Each structure stands twice: as C-alpha cells, then as structure tokens.
Amino acid sequence: MSSPERKPLIAGNWKMNGLGASAPEFVRVVGAYMGPLRNSVDLMVFPPATLLTSFATSTRGAGVLVGAQDCHAEPFGPYTGDISAEMIADAGGKAVIVGHSERRACHGETDAQARAKAEAALHAGLIAVICIGETEAERKAGQALEIVRSQLEGSLPDAATPKTVVVAYEPVWAIGTGLTPTIDEVAEIHGFIRGELARRFGDEKAAAFRILYGGSVKPGNAAELLHVADVDGALVGGASLKADDFLAIANAAAG
Numbered sequence: 001m002s003s004p005e006r007k008p009l010i011a012g013n014w015k016m017n018g019l020g021a022s023a024p025e026f027v028r029v030v031g032a033y034m035g036p037l038r039n040s041v042d043l044m045v046f047p048p049a050t051l052l053t054s055f056a057t058s059t060r061g062a063g064v065l066v067g068a069q070d071c072h073a074e075p076f077g078p079y080t081g082d083i084s085a086e087m088i089a090d091a092g093g094k095a096v097i098v099g100h101s102e103r104r105a106c107h108g109e110t111d112a113q114a115r116a117k118a119e120a121a122l123h124a125g126l127i128a129v130i131c132i133g134e135t136e137a138e139r140k141a142g143q144a145l146e147i148v149r150s151q152l153e154g155s156l157p158d159a160a161t162p163k164t165v166v167v168a169y170e171p172v173w174a175i176g177t178g179l180t181p182t183i184d185e186v187a188e189i190h191g192f193i194r195g196e197l198a199r200r201f202g203d204e205k206a207a208a209f210r211i212l213y214g215g216s217v218k219p220g221n222a223a224e225l226l227h228v229a230d231v232d233g234a235l236v237g238g239a240s241l242k243a244d245d246f247l248a249i250a251n252a253a254a255g
C-alpha cells in the first residue's frame with residue numbers, strides 16, 4: 001500500500017487501441033475525476049499518439065495527465081515514424097512510458113535505450129514511467145529478482161527523482177493474460193525494487209518513488225493488489241479502455 005507521502009497513481013495504457021470515436025470514454029474518466037477522487041489518486045492516460053492532442057485538450061485543467069507510450073531519445077531528426085519527448089510536451093503531454101516490455105520484445109529495445117529515452121523525457125519536462133519485469137522463463141528459472149535488478153539499474157537515469165520518474169513493475173507473463181503473481185510475489189518484488197532504489201538513491205529519496213504494479217489489473221483484483229506494501233498504484237492495459245473499469249480501479253486505489 002502507498003505510504004502517506006506517496007499518492008497512489010493509476011495509469012491507463014491504451015496501447016494500439018482507440019480512434020476518435022473512443023474519446024467519450026476518456027471524457028467520462030475526466031468528468032468522474034473532478035469529484036473527490038482527485039484528492040486521493042493521481043490519474044494518467046496514455047492514448048495512441050494520434051489522440052494525444054485531443055485528449056490533452058479535453059482534460060485541460062481537470063487534473064488527468066495525458067502522456068505518450070514511447071519517445072525517441074533525440075529531440076528531432078531523420079527518424080521516420082518516431083516522435084520525440086519535445087513533440088509530446090508540445091502536444092500537451094505531461095508523461096511518457098519508456099521500456100515497456102512490448103517495446104523491448106517487438107522493437108528490441110534495450111535498457112540503455114530505455115534510459116536514454118527517460119533522460120530525453122526529463123530534459124523535455126515530462127514524467128518518465130519506466131517499465132521493468134521478467135519473462136515467464138526467467139521467473140521459472142528463479143531469475144526474476146536479478147532481471148528486475150539489472151533492468152532497474154540499466155534503465156533509470158542517474159537524474160531520476162520521485163517527482164520525475166515512476167517505476168512500473170510488469171511481469172511480462174502477466175500482461176494481457178489474466179494471470180497475476182501472488183500477493184507474496186508482488187510484495188517481494190516491490191520491496192526488492194524499493195531496496196534497490198535505496199541502494200542507488202538513498203533511503204529518503206527511495207521512500208518517495210512511486211512503484212506501480214502492471215499486468216492483468218482488473219476491477220476484481222485491484223483492491224487486493226493495490227493494498228500490497230510498496231505498491232503505489234497500477235499501470236493498466238486492457239481495463240483502461242473502459243471508463244467504468246478504469247474508474248473502478250482508481251476507486252480501489254482511493255479506498
């Protein structure tokens with residue numbers, strides 16, 4: 001569970017889903033957030049880049065932060081198809097996801113690239129949500145902690161602060177599968193991440209970083225997962241596409 005100084009954060013990653021016609025779902029989230037929820041939970045939504053500007057416009061002043069799902073490490077240049085952190089900020093984005101396992105698996109993204117992208121994000125004034133997590137084979141081989149340790153070390157910039165960086169632990173085998181680690185496994189990894197942050201940044205700073213859990217978070221399991229020690233929120237994929245489900249998860253974080 002989040003400590004008093006770490007406000008829970010629920011982040012919705014729409015992945016490659018959403019057309020202009022999906023905007024009303026987001027607008028419903030924004031509307032509901034303007035009630036008491038706003039005081040107890042931070043919300044972020046990461047639509048596809050095509051919807052970034054319209055989502056940023058519809059949440060203006062409402063407090064839901066909108067971000068992008070990836071960025072290039074360079075601010076501009078001959079990188080066809082990519083967008084930079086500066087462009088995300090220019091479009092009204094406030095955050096960016098880097099190192100998501102789908103970028104690592106489908107685009108061969110390395111820890112060093114995730115780190116360079118996170119550095120670019122900080123330079124552009126964005127919050128970087130940095131994803132780490134082991135595969136099923138790595139967990140079965142007893143390597144989960146070591147993989148998480150090396151991804152964390154390799155992907156986090158030295159300049160990371162609790163205000164500019166959020167860590168998201170997403171076991172790859174739990175993403176989109178309906179499977180989740182046990183509560184004890186989640187507690188073990190999140191506690192381990194907190195310890196590794198303390199080794200690198202000191203106890204005080206480490207205590208202020210938010211560490212999200214991601215992987216098959218749904219309204220039905222959110223409360224249990226979100227009340228585990230050192231779980232400060234969730235990075236939600238599929239369930240973030242439906243306003244009711246996403247809001248139910250946000251309310252679980254608040255309660």
Ligand SMILES: O=C[C@H](O)COP(=O)(O)O
Nearest residue numbers: 013175176215216237238
């Ligand atoms: O970024 C979100 C995660 O990959 C989790 O996705 P999921 O909730 O659909 O399992």
